[in-house]
Amino acid sequence: MTYIAGSYTTKFGELWERDLRSLGIEAIEGALKDANIELKDIDALYVANMAASRLSGQDHIGSLIASELGIDVPAYHIESACASGGVAVRLGHLDILSGESKNILVLGVEKMTDISNSGVTAALSGASDEEWEAFYGATFPSLYAMIAREHMRKFGTTREQLALCSVKNHAFGSKNPHAQFPFEITTEQVLDASPVADPLGLLDCSPISDGASAIVLSKEKKSDVKIISSAQAQDTISLHKRNDITELTATVKAANKAFHSAGLNRNNIDIVELHDCFSIAEILAYEDLGFAKKGEGGKLIESGKTGPGGSLPVNTSGGLKACGHPVGATGVKQIAELASQLSGSAGARQISKNLKYGLAHNVGGSGGTAVVHILAKVG
């Protein structure tokens, strides 16, 4: 069994005075303190990071962080684009299940604001098919915009429904002191924002962020939150190769596997952190995770069920949109947020109802990788 012994997330945002290593170390020190575990008891280090080689000129991230900590344990660098964090958590979890390790540090970190916007756009394009998508100038906002357009055509999803996802995530994010944008926004602001990739505007898109998040995984019961299932699935790296671009099939497969191995149904889940890299991605995730029928994600956001006071709160951290999206950190932050919520230590944004099961959903690229974790609170 794998317990989330402790977690810590740094402030997300444009952190001009911070670099890759200082963010990573802050998160790790915070997580160790939260877990009440000493560095000498750590058996392995998993570092999720997507693009430090292009963003900071730094490779060999495992060694970088291990040497900063002054520890000699296996240190792995995990890269699966925006799903790097979720994959790193999964591998740490499997490391414990294998019997190899007792205590694992999982760090997700990304420093994105040191280079120009077009440089970051180019670096992130590395998560698509370089030869068949990026070459032609297809950026991530434009790939998700094409998904949105087709979703609108096929299912009548509206621009307003997309906007509601951002509004809802900002409403939650406004209560998170670590969020990049801890304030509320209105539907009108989302609709009036400058275009990024039609039909998506600036407030449909998660931001460029710096930040880190770390968790400590333990074999022994050092907390009352544990991982009860972990699943991952892959799909074609390029969007156009899929028969249906209105579904992230990797999410469907990973979710089905995760629910099956946990022996749970969708209505057992009390709280969700999902991958809202763009507003349309949240609608897709509702459907592909099985919380709404295909084509009815727009209705779910309209119902308010996933918002503040709703019966299925989604993205209490503010999601990628309001909390920020330091790519490698996101998947770890999702687990950290669920652990805080399930253990009742989420402060001002604590969901007041009794929480037992939480689900985290992390996507790489336009759906080439998807990871789903289900966490449970134990008595």
Place this chain on the structure above:
Amino acid sequence: MVLLPSQERRKKLLFNLLKAQSFKPKTNMHKSSPSKIWRKFDTRYSIISNQKAKLISWSKVESGPDGFDLYTPYTVGILEFEDGTRFTAQVTDSDYDTLKYGDVFVPFFKKYYEDGSDGVIHYGLKWRKI
């Protein structure tokens, strides 16, 4: 005694530094070499004559990656050949506001971008509505 600049002073220094330098990546890494283009000749650069493709979805890129500055905004689309094969490419010389699902496009050989000031010039197919 060493005098460290105050937080305020540091911010001002940083601000001046950012103003003074063009805010660009430190290296001009070329994405491609002539051998890479040569290797891809059969797939990327051979014009498929008389091939038509249907527009499935599209978007206008307002914020492009490095190398595309001159062409932004531009339109990308997912298109489909008659046999069902889909691909991503730029659509051009077509009125953006009139694009609709199912519109038929034909290819033209066009320049995509320059790989920096002294790198390879990239050509490829762009698609025009008929």
